[in-house]
Amino acid sequence: MAAARKKAGKKPAAASARRPARAQDAPPPCEEISSRHQDILDAAAALFAARGYQATSVRDIGERVGLLGGSLYHYIKSKEILFVTVHDRALASAAARIGAAIAPCTDPWERLRAASVALAEIQLDPFSTTTPMMNDFRLLPPSLQTRLIETRDRFEALFDTLVRDIPLPADVDRKIYRLSLLTLLNNLSGWYRPGGMTPAQIGDEVMKIFRPR
Amino acid sequence: MAAARKKAGKKPAAASARRPARAQDAPPPCEEISSRHQDILDAAAALFAARGYQATSVRDIGERVGLLGGSLYHYIKSKEILFVTVHDRALASAAARIGAAIAPCTDPWERLRAASVALAEIQLDPFSTTTPMMNDFRLLPPSLQTRLIETRDRFEALFDTLVRDIPLPADVDRKIYRLSLLTLLNNLSGWYRPGGMTPAQIGDEVMKIFRPR
DNA sequence: CCTACCGATCGGTAGG
DNA sequence: CCTACCGATCGGTAGG
Numbered sequence: 313m314a315a316a317r318k319k320a321g322k323k324p325a326a327a328s329a330r331r332p333a334r335a336q337d338a339p340p341p342c343e344e345i346s347s348r349h350q351d352i353l354d355a356a357a358a359l360f361a362a363r364g365y366q367a368t369s370v371r372d373i374g375e376r377v378g379l380l381g382g383s384l385y386h387y388i389k390s391k392e393i394l395f396v397t398v399h400d401r402a403l404a405s406a407a408a409r410i411g412a413a414i415a416p417c418t419d420p421w422e423r424l425r426a427a428s429v430a431l432a433e434i435q436l437d438p439f440s441t442t443t444p445m446m447n448d449f450r451l452l453p454p455s456l457q458t459r460l461i462e463t464r465d466r467f468e469a470l471f472d473t474l475v476r477d478i479p480l481p482a483d484v485d486r487k488i489y490r491l492s493l494l495t496l497l498n499n500l501s502g503w504y505r506p507g508g509m510t511p512a513q514i515g516d517e518v519m520k521i522f523r524p525r
Numbered sequence: 526m527a528a529a530r531k532k533a534g535k536k537p538a539a540a541s542a543r544r545p546a547r548a549q550d551a552p553p554p555c556e557e558i559s560s561r562h563q564d565i566l567d568a569a570a571a572l573f574a575a576r577g578y579q580a581t582s583v584r585d586i587g588e589r590v591g592l593l594g595g596s597l598y599h600y601i602k603s604k605e606i607l608f609v610t611v612h613d614r615a616l617a618s619a620a621a622r623i624g625a626a627i628a629p630c631t632d633p634w635e636r637l638r639a640a641s642v643a644l645a646e647i648q649l650d651p652f653s654t655t656t657p658m659m660n661d662f663r664l665l666p667p668s669l670q671t672r673l674i675e676t677r678d679r680f681e682a683l684f685d686t687l688v689r690d691i692p693l694p695a696d697v698d699r700k701i702y703r704l705s706l707l708t709l710l711n712n713l714s715g716w717y718r719p720g721g722m723t724p725a726q727i728g729d730e731v732m733k734i735f736r737p738r
Numbered sequence: 739c740c741t742a743c744c745g746a747t748c749g750g751t752a753g754g
Numbered sequence: 755c756c757t758a759c760c761g762a763t764c765g766g767t768a769g770g
Contacts, residue, residue: 363663364661364663364664366579366580366664367579367663367664369747369748369749370748370749370750371747371748371749379755379756380755380756380757381748381749381750382749382750382751382755382756382757382758382759383755383756385749385750385751386755390749390750391749391750392749448577448661450576450577450580451577451579451580481733481738483733484730484733484734485730485733488727488730488731488734489734491716492709492731492734495708495709495712495713495715495716496705496708496709499708499712500708502708503704503708514701517697517698517701518701518705520694520696520697520698521697521701521702521705521734521735522734524737524738525694525737525738582763582764582765583764583765583766584763584764584765592739592740593739593740593741594764594765594766595739595740595741595742595743595765595766595767596739596740598765598766598767599739603765603766604765604766605765
């Protein structure tokens with residue numbers, strides 16, 4: 313990281329060099345602007361997921377897309393709002409992936425298993441950008457925290473339905489059950505190391521624990 | 526937080542004012558030095574637990590004990606090493622508390638239940654300083670990360686023994702089982718809100734899920 | 739234990 | 755989209 317900053321004497325023009333030249337007086341086509349904006353969202357997602365909000369600077373994000381930090385502010389309003397945008401998109405993408413995974417299943421236990429395996433795969437995919445951002449909003453201002461918590465709660469409501477449908481002993485608290493399962497799956501990356509079990513196998517093992525025998 | 530910094534025009538002499546005056550030429554008694562050092566460790570533990578490593582500045586810690594940030598460096602070597610010290614002490618204290626909780630139990634399930642309830646109480650105690658620091662070493666240099674992970678692994682080995690002793694279906698992976706239980710208990714503060722169940726009741730509910738019926 | 743400061747870095751802006 | 759900069763803050767140090 314320090315080395316990357318040291319050798320940054322070269323102009324960060326790599327991204328625009330990859331793009332076909334465009335006459336300077338022609339207005340930028342709408343697609344190019346949104347494509348650059350998309351690059352920024354992708355770079356921010358990867359860095360926030362890997363290092364967290366506080367440890368990611370706008371200059372880091374700019375470097376990834378071939379811009380200086382200040383130049384990002386033509387596309388974003390603030391670092392905080394950028395994080396909220398990235399967070400919302402990541403959860404929406406995760407929800408879609410889980411929805412597709414449970415669609416073919418009808419048995420309640422099969423549906424919960426399919427959703428758990430899908431969430432395990434999302435959280436452990438090294439190229440996924442949903443990973444550990446789900447938690448740790450503490451570094452953002454409280455106003456944004458409530459926004460983020462609302463989005464996360466809406467995402468987790470998916471599991472609310474799935475847990476409601478499974479048969480469980482009467483003395484098991486379904487809210488604790490659901491929160492326990494989600495906490496577990498969301499924090500797999502805290503101890504998972506590639507090379508052993510696959511994410512799908514881990515999801516299956518977790519379901520063994522959570523399914524009464 | 527901003528308000529506290531704003532009104533800091535007053536000299537931060539509160540701590541030394543509470544202490545009885547000492548003749549300026551007398552050598553400082555050894556106990557006073559270690560007491561001040563202890564105050565720093567306590568303040569750092571509370572702030573690291575509440576805000577995390579990165580969001581806690583040495584000036585914040587100094588303010589809590591009535592010193593300026595730079596003055597801390599008479600007692601500490603660096604912020605990083607201060608964190609390692611605080612972390613080690615917190616885990617040692619937690620291990621002692623859990624050891625005391627399981628001592629009266631002989632039945633393997635009772636021992637695991639007692640340990641889980643004790644860990645839930647530690648993680649949810651608002652005055653405890655063990656809370657969420659167990660994870661999130663990402664902001665520290667890798668050399669210290671391995672130190673911290675070693676300490677944490679030694680702490681969690683306590684649960685290794687407990688899980689080894691319980692009867693479980695042959696197809697349940699005990700490593701996944703142990704890591705799942707620990708992940709769960711260590712992240713209770715992510716969703717727990719005071720006023721509902723007690724930490725002990727939550728520990729009991731979690732054990733219901735993890736105990737095969 | 740403070741004063742006074744170092745160099746680095748931060749999010750963000752003006753002005754072109 | 756860059757240059758050049760703002761004010762704030764950071765961990766840490768010298769020198770008394």
